[in-house]
Amino acid sequence: MSEVLNNDKLIIIWLDANIDPKLERDLHCAVSVLKVFQDPDQCVDHIISFENGENVLLIVSGSYGRNIVPLIYQISQLVWIYIYCINKQVNEQWAKNYEKIHGVFTEKQELLAKLNKDIYVYTRNVEQITSSVCTNLGNSTRPLTEEKVTFMWFQLLIEILLLTPQLPIALDEMLNICSRDYIDNHAEQTNITEFKQALIPEKAVWWYTRDTFLYKLLNKALRTQNIDDIFRFRYFIVHLHNQLTQLHRDYIKSFADKSKELICYRGQQITSNELERLKKDLGSLISMNGFLSTTTSFHVAKEFALKNISSNTKPILFHIHIDLTVPTSTPFANISQWSAFKAEDEVLFSLGAVFRLDLIKQEGNLLHIHLKMGTVEMDPQVKALLDYTRQEICSTRMTFSTYGKFLALMSEFDSSIKYFKQLLIQLPNNHPDLATINNDMAYAYRESHQFNEALEYYNEAIRRRELQTRMSSNDHNLDLAQSYGEVGWLHM
Structure with missing residues (x-):
């Protein structure tokens, strides 16, 4: 990290x-x-x-x-x-x-x-940026490092956040956390009320660029990588990502018959230890674990890099090179027309943008770090692990159960079980995902060695899958066989 x-x-x-x-x-x-x-x-x-x-x-x-x-x-x-x-x-x-x-x-x-x-x-x-680094790029013979696993998990979390269905309660869950954290702040309580009453998808960027509870708490969750807190902000993350996706299409079209490369800049300061780490990671992939604010103005970024340098920091200037002819899974756009403040040169990247660390060069008292926008496909090991884990979590599509299974595979069993129990309360009793939810919660109990509870929920999954098999034209026999197999394993 x-x-x-x-x-x-x-x-x-x-x-x-x-x-x-x-x-x-x-x-x-x-x-x-x-x-x-x-x-x-x-x-x-x-x-x-x-x-x-x-x-x-x-x-x-x-x-x-x-x-x-x-x-x-x-x-x-x-x-x-x-x-x-x-x-x-x-x-x-x-x-x-x-x-x-x-x-x-x-x-x-x-x-x-x-x-x-x-x-x-x-x-x-x-704003503090956290990133996951994927080293040993392209070397499929070396053991899979912890860094690569962390890199993969965050990329998968982003997919789950963006593709998992949402219940109406998602907004209330987010705002309840915000209200609790700002319980004595009248101005922020007013902002929270305004957000609940007035948010429309087309204003997600506007809300993100306001200096309110939303920006502060969302970025704190992303910075600390608290998975539960990040998930609580899924309602807004999805809206912001979707608006950036729409703006991205128009932004790319605006470069037609013009330059095929875009360069964005970000100036800031890092510690000496972090600088040494970056030098060692030359050639690696870096995933930004948050929404990344940049500028197309070299001079604006340079000004911030050189401002108020302390004795324990070094000024750096990121040069982010983007090949506009290559499709990307992470949208980015100039948000000046949609921002609460008209910073004309601001380009905002959505969650989890991936870059390759290409060049580090010292010029005077400023260190220039050149990044090239890329994808996880640049590392065969990470891509293979991502594909395998994605198949383990959801073989066909993202469901309500997907996030809970993700937590269980990360050995976050308590959080996984808590999430599944919330789903059992919130979803109607005839919801088609309930069989899978019971089965996956049983898995979380089993892996945490709570075998009696595991058996209880496997049996409930079997009951629901037998009912689905009788009442549906879809083939649920494989799912049913899986649940029976898990029960058999518990009795061994």
Whole structure:
């Protein structure tokens, strides 16, 4: 597992002699931490006290800004500065000497619009990325490594999330988790209510690009690779993937008779240990275990790579090369028209994009890492294992039972059994998948050495399969024979 450093604590500090309560409420909605000061000395002392990982956006009046900006400008935690004043022309004269100043504003809404857009761009570029690495590419004679197995499992999980049927309760399951995590946050509770009332599939990208509970909790689940949490977000993951699939078709068409290669960039920082790991993995496949935000602007990505470098990180710039003539199973698209913030150059990749690590090159103080978009078919071992496991889980199609069988094969027996029991409650008693669900739950019990429970659910699977055989023209004899065989094994 490869993990990229994340400086995710973003703080707004507002220094002004006159504090507008309405603006203060709006700023509280933008980030989780807002500090308001009317005394310049206290404000400067507070900024100086910050540690690495705490990143500051400073809003300051023109009169105060003229004096304190030179004092704090070199502090690494200070990301950007916004001058909120009465006389724009006067303050623009001195502000132009400081690159970190992102604008001089006299209108509240103009300031908020710029601030929210910058927060969006910033959080997308510093968001921690986890990835699975598939080494020994193309060597089918070496033993299958744990890394390849992890790589395969995540690719299969994505397939299951996208193709398994969903019950109406899936939305409620997701929002219940979100409500619990933000129980004391009024702004996020309002967002959760709005999401439940207003979500339509065509607005999935818009919701993902808003800096709300949804983006934060979904990416936390993907970053930590908590399978149960990821599955709880399946409702939204499917909608977002499907919208990206639709946008991808039009995006690819827009390149007709133009360039056959697209290059996207992502600038960020990683630890020295991660850098050494990447160098060792040259030529390997890398699977991004989340939705990947990139830009077609080299300069935007470079700016983020070189911003606020700490003593324990190295700046890197990913160059992602995409052959537009080769079909891909992972959709990507320019989302500027659909985003909550109009970052014109943003290209978003769906879950589990696979790349080959082709080249690592140092140029000055910036390390350039070149990736080429690919597929799991680039590694024969992983493809063979994926095909075999897919057949074990579902020989013909994805059903409600598929995810539970997936968990059981991963030896996550408690989670598997819990999932199956939820299905038995939620599905109608005559649902055709119930025979398979009982059979697969019996398998989970058997593999966890709970043989009495296994026998109980195998017998229920047999009862249902015998009924299906009598009442249906479809041939269920093989399924029935399988269940009888499992019962026979338990009696041995």
